Every structure is written in C-alpha cells, then in structure tokens.
Amino acid sequence: MTFPSHVKLVEMSPRDGLQNESSDVFEGMVPTAIKLELIERLSNTGLTHIEAASFVSPKWVPQMADASAVMQGIQRRDGIIYSALTPNLKGAENAIASHAGEIAVFSAASEAFTEKNINCSIEESLSRFEPVIELAKAHNIPVRGYVSTVLGCPYQGEVSPNEVARVAKRLYDMGCYEISLGDTIGTGTPLSAKRMLEAVSRDIPINKLAAHFHDTYGQAIANLYAVLEEGIGIIDASVAGLGGCPYAQGASGNVASEDVLYLLQGLGIETGVDLDQLITTGYWISDQLKRQNGSKVALAKGR
Numbered sequence: 001m002t003f004p005s006h007v008k009l010v011e012m013s014p015r016d017g018l019q020n021e022s023s024d025v026f027e028g029m030v031p032t033a034i035k036l037e038l039i040e041r042l043s044n045t046g047l048t049h050i051e052a053a054s055f056v057s058p059k060w061v062p063q064m065a066d067a068s069a070v071m072q073g074i075q076r077r078d079g080i081i082y083s084a085l086t087p088n089l090k091g092a093e094n095a096i097a098s099h100a101g102e103i104a105v106f107s108a109a110s111e112a113f114t115e116k117n118i119n120c121s122i123e124e125s126l127s128r129f130e131p132v133i134e135l136a137k138a139h140n141i142p143v144r145g146y147v148s149t150v151l152g153c154p155y156q157g158e159v160s161p162n163e164v165a166r167v168a169k170r171l172y173d174m175g176c177y178e179i180s181l182g183d184t185i186g187t188g189t190p191l192s193a194k195r196m197l198e199a200v201s202r203d204i205p206i207n208k209l210a211a212h213f214h215d216t217y218g219q220a221i222a223n224l225y226a227v228l229e230e231g232i233g234i235i236d237a238s239v240a241g242l243g244g245c246p247y248a249q250g251a252s253g254n255v256a257s258e259d260v261l262y263l264l265q266g267l268g269i270e271t272g273v274d275l276d277q278l279i280t281t282g283y284w285i286s287d288q289l290k291r292q293n294g295s296k297v298a299l300a301k302g303r
C-alpha cells in the first residue's frame with residue numbers, strides 16, 4: 001500500500017460550512033465580517049485552497065447572499081486560491097467580477113437530488129455549465145466540478161458507481177480540471193467508497209479526483225483512509241466539522257479539517273497546514289456561532 005506523500009487540503013468552512021447555518025445568534029445571517037475573519041484566520045494556517053462563498057440564488061440559500069462582499073473583502077495572500085461555487089452563468093459572472101481565483105460547478109449522480117438542489121435534471125445542469133466553463137476559460141480561471149450523492153442520495157437511496165463515473169467523466173471532459181466526489185449525506189463506508197472510486201478512476205486520473213466526505217454516520221475518516229490507500233491526494237474538509245447541505249435533510253457537517261490533518265500526520269503525509277492554528281480557528285468560529293466544536297481532535301487536544 002502506498003499513500004501519497006502530499007495531500008492538498010481544500011477548506012470548505014466559509015462556503016459548505018456556513019451555507020446551512022441557521023444561526024440564532026445572528027438572527028439568520030452570519031455577518032460578513034465574521035465570514036471574512038474566518039477566511040483570514042484560515043489563511044494563516046498554511047492552507048492553499050479555501051472555498052470562500054457561493055454565488056447561488058439568495059432565495060435558495062440566503063446565508064450566501066453576501067458572496068460578492070465576502071469575495072471582495074478578502075485580504076488576499078499570495079499562494080492561496082480563494083474559490084467560489086456557481087450554479088449557472090449568472091453566478092459565474094458575479095464570481096469572476098468579484099475576483100474568484102477559481103470557480104466550481106456542481107451536479108450530482110442522482111436525478112432526484114439534482115432537482116431538489118438546483119431545480120433541473122443532471123443533463124440540464126451539465127448544459128448550464130458549458131457557458132460557465134467557456135467564460136472561466138476566457139478569463140483563465142480554473143473550474144472545479146462537484147458530483148454530489150456519490151455514496152447515497154437522501155431521496156432515491158442507492159446510487160450506482162457507474163452513474164457517478166458517468167457524471168464525473170462528463171464534467172472532466174467538459175473542462176473541469178478537478179472533480180470532487182461528494183458523499184453528501186455521509187452514508188458511505190470504506191468498501192463502498194473504494195468501489196465508487198474504482199469506477200470513477202477508470203476514466204479520470206486519480207490525481208484529478210478529490211474526496212469530499214460528510215461525517216453524518218461517523219464514517220468519514222475511515223472512508224478517507226480507504227481512498228488514500230487508492231491514491232487520492234486531494235481532500236475537502238471543514239474546520240470544526242461545520243456544514244451540511246440545505247437540500248439534504250439531516251446531512252451533518254463536512255469531515256473536520258483538524259481530524260483529517262491528524263490522520264494525515266499519522267500517516268506521514270505532508271500538507272503544509274499547521275494543526276494548532278487550525279484548532280484555534282475551529283474553536284474561534286464555534287464560539288462565534290455558539291456551536292459545539294465538531295472536531296474530535298480539537299476536543300481531545302483542547303484550546
């Protein structure tokens with residue numbers, strides 16, 4: 001078994017982490033200043049990729065309504081890519097106008113989830129992404145592609161690895177430079193994660209694939225270990241385990257960045273990220289949101 005020597009961590013907390021936050025503390029919206037301070041603190045940890053906001057309909061996801069203010073307010077650092085999620089051309093235009101360093105499009109391997117999440121079929125979502133990718137190319141901005149529900153769907157249940165592979169390949173062939181595979185509701189297990197990855201990596205080089213696992217069933221770290229064994233070198237995670245998709249009921253947070261980093265350090269895998277700084281940031285945002293910190297490593301190590 002050979003693990004990669006280096007893993008790229010993609011930090012999700014400002015976008016996936018906060019998009020579903022129904023913060024009582026702030027009567028709904030998390031203030032832009034808190035989002036910006038979170039991004040600033042994350043920028044001090046050694047992370048090189050931070051998904052900072054999403055340019056989606058504010059009627060669908062009110063928490064991301066200040067995406068332009070967030071993207072424009074970031075104190076940008078050399079060597080850090082601040083990316084934004086975009087569902088359509090309108091979102092991409094706004095993201096690019098707000099200086100997103102990378103944009104991401106998102107579909108799913110389940111028709112039912114795609115309808116609930118972005119109000120169209122998988123096929124329609126892919127055609128919406130064509131002009132997005134074209135526009136990004138014209139601006140020299142890389143595009144990441146997400147496939148959600150890769151290990152289970154909240155509406156249709158089981159999802160076939162072949163369908164995940166099909167959607168992932170379409171996104172890759174359309175020009176997405178990296179495909180992130182989302183276990184949106186965290187129902188995957190190490191074996192199902194490996195089987196899914198085997199199917200996807202038949203068509204797409206493994207170094208172009210990212211694991212984006214939620215920890216709803218407590219399997220995310222085990223699933224990550226399984227896909228690291230297969231050669232995955234890009235992992236999405238969210239500090240303090242923040243997050244959840246508004247269109248996947250019961251879906252809890254992303255796997256905690258602190259827990260992923262602890263796993264990687266134990267395997268001798270380099271990331272360039274400082275665990276203590278990450279833990280401090282996780283406690284800071286948990287305090288702001290008056291939430292229990294969702295990272296087991298942070299709880300064990302303490303403040």
Ligand SMILES: CC(C)(COP(=O)([O-])OP(=O)([O-])OC[C@H]1O[C@@H](n2cnc3c(N)ncnc32)[C@H](O)[C@@H]1OP(=O)([O-])[O-])[C@@H](O)C(=O)NCCC(=O)NCCSC(=O)C[C@@](C)(O)CC(=O)[O-]
Pocket residue numbers: 016019054055056057058059060061087088090091092106117118119146147148149182183184212244245246247
């Ligand atoms: C895709 C749409 C817009 C379709 O929504 P729709 O209602 O079908 O769209 P529409 O084109 O009919 O537009 C409706 C209204 O939204 C506006 N609108 C339209 N587009 C935009 C835009 N980009 N930015 C701002 N406003 C926009 C548009 O202008 C219009 O405004 P109105 O005329 O009624 O005032 C909607 O369904 C939507 O925004 N969905 C986003 C859902 C979402 O953000 N889900 C969470 C992210 S995915 C996720 O978390 C999973 C992931 C990626 O993390 C991986 C994993 O874990 O699996």
